[in-house]
Amino acid sequence: MAKFCAFGELLCDVTPYGKSDRGFPIYEFNPGGAPANVAVAIRNLGIEASFMGQVGNDHFGQFLSNTLVSKQVDVEALLMSDAYPTSLAIVSNKADGDRSFSFYRKHNADVMVELHDSFKKKIKEADVFHVGSVSMSDEPSRSTTFSLMKYAKKHDKLITFDPNLRVLLWDDLNDAKRQIEKGLQLADVVKLSEEELFFLTDIKDAHEACMMLMGIYDIQILLITFGAEGCASFHQDTYQHIPSFNVNAIDTTGAGDGFFGGFLSQWMKNGMKMKLTSRELALYCQYANACGAIATTQKGAIGSLASEEGVHKFLEVHNG
Numbered sequence: 001m002a003k004f005c006a007f008g009e010l011l012c013d014v015t016p017y018g019k020s021d022r023g024f025p026i027y028e029f030n031p032g033g034a035p036a037n038v039a040v041a042i043r044n045l046g047i048e049a050s051f052m053g054q055v056g057n058d059h060f061g062q063f064l065s066n067t068l069v070s071k072q073v074d075v076e077a078l079l080m081s082d083a084y085p086t087s088l089a090i091v092s093n094k095a096d097g098d099r100s101f102s103f104y105r106k107h108n109a110d111v112m113v114e115l116h117d118s119f120k121k122k123i124k125e126a127d128v129f130h131v132g133s134v135s136m137s138d139e140p141s142r143s144t145t146f147s148l149m150k151y152a153k154k155h156d157k158l159i160t161f162d163p164n165l166r167v168l169l170w171d172d173l174n175d176a177k178r179q180i181e182k183g184l185q186l187a188d189v190v191k192l193s194e195e196e197l198f199f200l201t202d203i204k205d206a207h208e209a210c211m212m213l214m215g216i217y218d219i220q221i222l223l224i225t226f227g228a229e230g231c232a233s234f235h236q237d238t239y240q241h242i243p244s245f246n247v248n249a250i251d252t253t254g255a256g257d258g259f260f261g262g263f264l265s266q267w268m269k270n271g272m273k274m275k276l277t278s279r280e281l282a283l284y285c286q287y288a289n290a291c292g293a294i295a296t297t298q299k300g301a302i303g304s305l306a307s308e309e310g311v312h313k314f315l316e317v318h319n320g
């Protein structure tokens with residue numbers, strides 16, 4: 001069976017949890033960090049996954065590492081730094097279930113991560129290597145990310161990329177665009193939200209924007225997510241939209257990661273083919289939509305990611 005490994009940030013999403021008796025806000029510490037979420041999403045769906053990166057050797061870092069272990073994600077290449085603390089992302093929920101972020105992340109463990117032999121070992125053992133753009137925002141994690149992508153490419157691994165643009169983490173959005181574009185040059189399977197697609201292309205029409213990106217980069221499968229509206233795939237000149245499911249969304253944290261994990265689990269279980277029929281893609285996208293929709297029905301990211309059985313039941317109910 002194919003193996004997955006992800007590199008990037010693992011941090012605490014600090015999410016609102018009502019008010020105390022004295023009227024002060026209560027916050028809950030949720031394990032998060034997009035590449036780690038994707039590793040858990042994939043592991044939940046029955047594929048061996050490892051997570052590589054760096055947290056602080058502090059209370060939060062221990063908590064995060066223990067969480068991944070409890071989800072059966074391999075953390076052999078998760079470094080624990082004595083010098084730098086674990087990052088925090090403070091999440092605010094908006095009325096529509098969507099969320100905004102503020103980060104406590106300057107000179108923190110995930111930013112200060114440097115190349116390590118254990119990362120290369122894990123990449124060599126895996127078939128698919130996954131990254132996001134948060135680790136591309138500052139040095140030295142930026143150079144580490146690109147070195148690992150090139151290392152994976154050199155060793156014939158397939159590269160999956162979800163830029164997951166976090167505007168607040170960048171001093172200059174032009175720089176964000178440049179780094180994401182560098183990532184797109186190395187990636188085989190890419191997932192973008194519709195906002196990110198517009199950010200990269202300046203084109204409002206998603207189909208047209210996808211054609212532009214596929215004309216520039218050697219991406220094999222491009223996926224676009226539209227929140228409650230579902231997703232689109234673009235592959236071998238064919239664009240198709242697949243609607244999502246009707247759910248009572250209460251927190252969209254982790255929806256995109258659940259979605260991508262869902263898609264990749266299906267793609268990996270079916271031989272990681274680079275030539276897919278529209279029917280195969282539609283089935284994988286439908287599965288991914290179910291995983292994304294399920295993730296919105298509970299608070300937080302890692303705790304709300306679907307299990308194989310959960311998706312199965314969900315599809316039975318929702319497909320009649």
Ligand code: ADP
Binds near residue numbers: 226254
């Ligand atoms: P991201 O977190 O990357 O911005 P989205 O919010 O677009 O991603 O969500 C990813 C996927 O999760 C969507 O493509 C869809 O399949 C599913 N999803 C998200 N929100 C909802 C919702 N309110 N109802 C149903 N499905 C949803």
